[in-house]
Amino acid sequence: MKTNYFLVAVLLLTAVATQAQKRISNSELPKEATTFLEKHFKNNAIDHAKKDSEHGEKGFEVILADGTEVEFYKDGQWREVDGNDKPIPTAFIAASITDYVKKNYPNEKITHIDKGHKDIDVDLTGKIDLEFDKNGKFLKVD
Numbered sequence: 001m002k003t004n005y006f007l008v009a010v011l012l013l014t015a016v017a018t019q020a021q022k023r024i025s026n027s028e029l030p031k032e033a034t035t036f037l038e039k040h041f042k043n044n045a046i047d048h049a050k051k052d053s054e055h056g057e058k059g060f061e062v063i064l065a066d067g068t069e070v071e072f073y074k075d076g077q078w079r080e081v082d083g084n085d086k087p088i089p090t091a092f093i094a095a096s097i098t099d100y101v102k103k104n105y106p107n108e109k110i111t112h113i114d115k116g117h118k119d120i121d122v123d124l125t126g127k128i129d130l131e132f133d134k135n136g137k138f139l140k141v142d
Helices: 002-020 031-040 095-104
Strands: 021-024 046-052 059-064 069-073 078-082 110-115 119-124 128-133 138-141
Touching (some): 031 069, 095 110, 095 128
Antiparallel strands (some): 021 046, 059 069, 078 110, 110 119, 119 128
16 A cells, blocks of 8 residues: 555656656747847757746746756746856846956856845856845855
8 A cells, every 4th residue: 555655656746847847849938038048148059948837936947059057937037047167148147246256256257147036146167156136236155
């Protein structure tokens, strides 16, 4: 009997995990997301896109040919860009953040940015983690 409960639990968890991220065609991405990718990652093709309802937030995840991951809210606004330890474009990042990085870490590049509910997390080459408030004001080094 325990085996049956275990099997049902595993199947249920698998079904939930499968629903959390479902592959979609690039044309199913919101226009705003497509425009963002064309503007900031024009030389980096989309490998695949997924509809993402991870952590209770609906949105989209795009994996680019070089392994960069870009997450979008359901309206197409960017939420997170992860270069997987490689520098990412910065034109879409608030000037207060990029200026702070240039001034205080001139030899480092931004490899990851994540807009959280309360703050913005920025990772640099050299394994430096910075935290900014929603307005781009520096808070601390993590």
